Amino acid sequence: MINVGVFGASGYTGFETIKILRQHPQVKLIFATSENSAGRNMSDIYPVAWDVPLVSSKTAPLDEVDAVFCCLPHAASMPTVRAARQSGVRVIDLSADFRLTNIATYEKWYSVPHTAPELLQEAAYGIPEINRPQIRETNLLANPGCYPTSIILALYPLLKAGLLNAQQPIIADSKSGLSGAGRKASLKTHFVEVNENLSPYNIGQKHRHIAEVSDIVNRFEGNGDNIIFSPHLVPISRGMLSTIYAGLNEDQSSPQLQTLYQEAYTGQPFMRILPDGQLATMAHTQNSNLCVISITTVTPRQLILCSSIDNLGKGAAGQAVQNFNIMFDIEETVGLI
Amino acid sequence: MINVGVFGASGYTGFETIKILRQHPQVKLIFATSENSAGRNMSDIYPVAWDVPLVSSKTAPLDEVDAVFCCLPHAASMPTVRAARQSGVRVIDLSADFRLTNIATYEKWYSVPHTAPELLQEAAYGIPEINRPQIRETNLLANPGCYPTSIILALYPLLKAGLLNAQQPIIADSKSGLSGAGRKASLKTHFVEVNENLSPYNIGQKHRHIAEVSDIVNRFEGNGDNIIFSPHLVPISRGMLSTIYAGLNEDQSSPQLQTLYQEAYTGQPFMRILPDGQLATMAHTQNSNLCVISITTVTPRQLILCSSIDNLGKGAAGQAVQNFNIMFDIEETVGLI
Amino acid sequence: MINVGVFGASGYTGFETIKILRQHPQVKLIFATSENSAGRNMSDIYPVAWDVPLVSSKTAPLDEVDAVFCCLPHAASMPTVRAARQSGVRVIDLSADFRLTNIATYEKWYSVPHTAPELLQEAAYGIPEINRPQIRETNLLANPGCYPTSIILALYPLLKAGLLNAQQPIIADSKSGLSGAGRKASLKTHFVEVNENLSPYNIGQKHRHIAEVSDIVNRFEGNGDNIIFSPHLVPISRGMLSTIYAGLNEDQSSPQLQTLYQEAYTGQPFMRILPDGQLATMAHTQNSNLCVISITTVTPRQLILCSSIDNLGKGAAGQAVQNFNIMFDIEETVGLI
């Protein structure tokens, strides 16, 4: 059994992490923290019929755990991660604090100083389908953002094959359920404002997640400056679909692309490439750790990828547990299917 | 033209009132107040393609208006209403502050002292289908609550005919859309908490609106203590349906009850009694000032009334304008159909 | 391993049954039938990333299975159940065909002749919390309806204790998600007709499920004729809440009722009685096999029970697998938590 703690258990991501860990046969949950709800139980703040006590992070026994999931907001995560690492605890951090390799980029997008630059060295950005070896070795796993996961998994086979036309923008028109906006009450998440509405926000090159996507595209010698990313909120609790428009630098037929994608993801338990003619929808992945991708060729040089994940599953808590399993040499699907 | 001001224009009720008044051919909107958004425009706080400037109530020119709609929360309404009345302005108050005739009852349910008891004398509770003459004469119209409107209009023909069995509880199981909970951001109105959920709250005899219903039932010599009222929130923006279980003190057939209801509401432009076999749904009244009622006889002594209103229409702003029209001798349906 | 078949796999209930059985460590799924989709796969008709081939019931190998789940519509179920029983296969039937003990009652409510009366003898109505011993022994399990499950579980402690006032109607105002209406396309299930609407249907004493509730109430010497049941459709995919108004024949305090309910359900893994002051909502049970009940005392003789289940979980497929576990001496919660 692996002893585990969860920081930031009261938000949607923390709650989802705990829901998964409760069912995980090789995990013992030692603590779950919430500053606002310390002293209360999970069933006091969520309509659930099971329970987990919530404690202040100040009283969380770091010396009793092998790993922690850090589900705190960006910036708040850094000191907690440092404390855990100093106690020799392995960390899966779901915030943005250790995702970007370049400190200046982080500080530009998140408008706060990076207070734990020494830890960036050991951090591994964790999309198992792309960099499982680094994940296995790391003590500090930077769990990707939801939008970047959906976009990068769709682009990865093209990036690896060097097929993207660097002269053309990659356009990701993404749609997200509301749990992605967090549990904090605000007018933007008020039912009446959201229901029967669909709203774009931070479109173009303004959303922070664009930096994560650029980073990965650049690693594959793609043109990371060339991404246009337009998120939209839809009146759905959980789910994410990115419709991605990409140009190719050489002609590709539908069967060729099918083969390319099938091969890129052979043996990956959470990836599904839909057969030609089917399109990925949010329903394909809801309440799962799956990523489902469809490929539509408009012309031999122009394609549309639809990439579906659950923003709380493969987009957050699910992928975090998948990374945890890899880090602790547990079969990758345990607790997730 | 009648010059009108609206206090509390930024909430859902105030916004809906202004939407109706903008289309009203005999109204000139002089001011709309919002303390939080003073200096901004309506299009800054709502996604609308028209505009109205918002001012602080301190600068609202009471001397330029004939009437004000007061869409403030309870307790906040009293001083504003007093100021308006002292300026000789007729008031349509949408809060609860002047609905209850008994001060002790008000103070018990609302947990604040009533600071304008002298005005209660001139206040008229305004459901036009029941007491149009008092509405016509009053200078201070207490606009009813949404739940009470749906329940009282369903019971009124039985109350008038003395048919309710006073020994049996009247059970109102009510379902409301979320705009009834106001526009203030809170976890209770967060999309993810509300969506795909249905929640009872304050059921039994705990919701403030029970006092309004009791008041009216008592006026008709019914047993006002005998009401059980169970509100439920449903994942819908606007709409209200009360399913009411009532016992009779003498046998009544379906045709007799149809006649009773049709006659009680003859000539009322916003009332519809559905023919036997049809049931009222929320869709019957959404975006209107209608109240639609269906009558189902379980036994000759036991019936089920389904009463549908739009909580922002007949349950708030619509009825307020209907009352305003009566007060100012305008045809009752102007601006409302 | 127990070999299992599913008849009627393409509807929501059949699909949900298969989803649960796929995860069940002691079940091997031998066949799944669908007349309309025979020859296709589950992923052709649902957006799922796993697969099960669908066959015609004519080719279903009854001789290879130990048990079948029959998820067919009422009337269609009878011949299939008979064939299975003649092959010596144990049956969990999710239709209404074997729920009612009295043939005349069945034929009155379902308007078809009962063509397998000889099987009624061996059928057991299966709510484990009430009659686990009969379930263990039976070869033909009649899985209860969703509404009856929510209502009976709420009333059972009162029935057992003889506390219900037989002179007063038991009023169940129930709200159901749309999956309860089945997957057949119709105007009643069209998104635009359902969305932003709430509709009562078959209210009073007109819905078929009232017969099941009466049956159980009568078994406990309650007044089974005294039930008023009003179902409502709400714009939610899955979930059910019954708000039940019941009169008592002697005074009971809230703590007494808490004790009564806690004791009645001690050791039942899928039952939760909420502490005084909390109210059951649909979210308490969604995507689970739980039944969550809250108790509200209006007066010492009048109470309101809120009973929440997932209509596809404890209201159909979940309870079916729970019954299956009991029949095959498997721990009751396997596959369900």
Added chain:
Amino acid sequence: MINVGVFGASGYTGFETIKILRQHPQVKLIFATSENSAGRNMSDIYPVAWDVPLVSSKTAPLDEVDAVFCCLPHAASMPTVRAARQSGVRVIDLSADFRLTNIATYEKWYSVPHTAPELLQEAAYGIPEINRPQIRETNLLANPGCYPTSIILALYPLLKAGLLNAQQPIIADSKSGLSGAGRKASLKTHFVEVNENLSPYNIGQKHRHIAEVSDIVNRFEGNGDNIIFSPHLVPISRGMLSTIYAGLNEDQSSPQLQTLYQEAYTGQPFMRILPDGQLATMAHTQNSNLCVISITTVTPRQLILCSSIDNLGKGAAGQAVQNFNIMFDIEETVGLI
């Protein structure tokens, strides 16, 4: 008063047309047809508290009307339109039958022969903001499709100014509410399939509406072959948002584009260009005849247009009445605000 008939009154478009016409002070509704519901009333098939009798189109008195709105499906529209024109009645046709100028294009996309080619000559495609003069003169108004309206109104100022880069695809990622899919019951419109889901369909260059957009782009000497159009269904009853990615052939600043759009739509009562920094959402136009557009510059050569309409308003019935008003020399906004 202008005497008007409506063919195909029972679908969402026909119903919406009648709702608008009922409030139109210069219209007398002479007949409304429905083959499936002939002999019934509107309140039998919709939950409305007003009524209109429905008759078979065979008995519709063409000689009593000045104009008809034809809300029939494509192909079914042609014979009805011909009959109306032969009676000298002016026609507003909401189907696709007279929208495309080229018969071969029509027959390719709609897979039926065009049986009324002689009428194409007199047909005018009706987007008032673009070609009001032709609308005024025509006797056969081809009312545009919903998606094309949202896209063309967004592109028009760029087309007129010759600013679109013809070498780059115009990508329209569109999101539509479900009423756009019609009222016919089908699995695709079943509540449970649609709710909490978002589905792309016919993406790339497969949706029929692409032909309408191409036609207009070509008229302005743009590259009509260069359009990529990806519609998505969202769980919303009515509303449409097109997010459009367009490249320019010369640098443009945000203020320049604001000016361009403001000037292109000066004096158009149903057009709103949002100020820089605001984004169009579905809520901006719901239940109205408005089109609201926002402009976001990603680079001086790359922009994102968000174009919001109500698919039943400016996307169908609203625009049809606007066109009718122009044809009959009525002020354009009558009945629509």
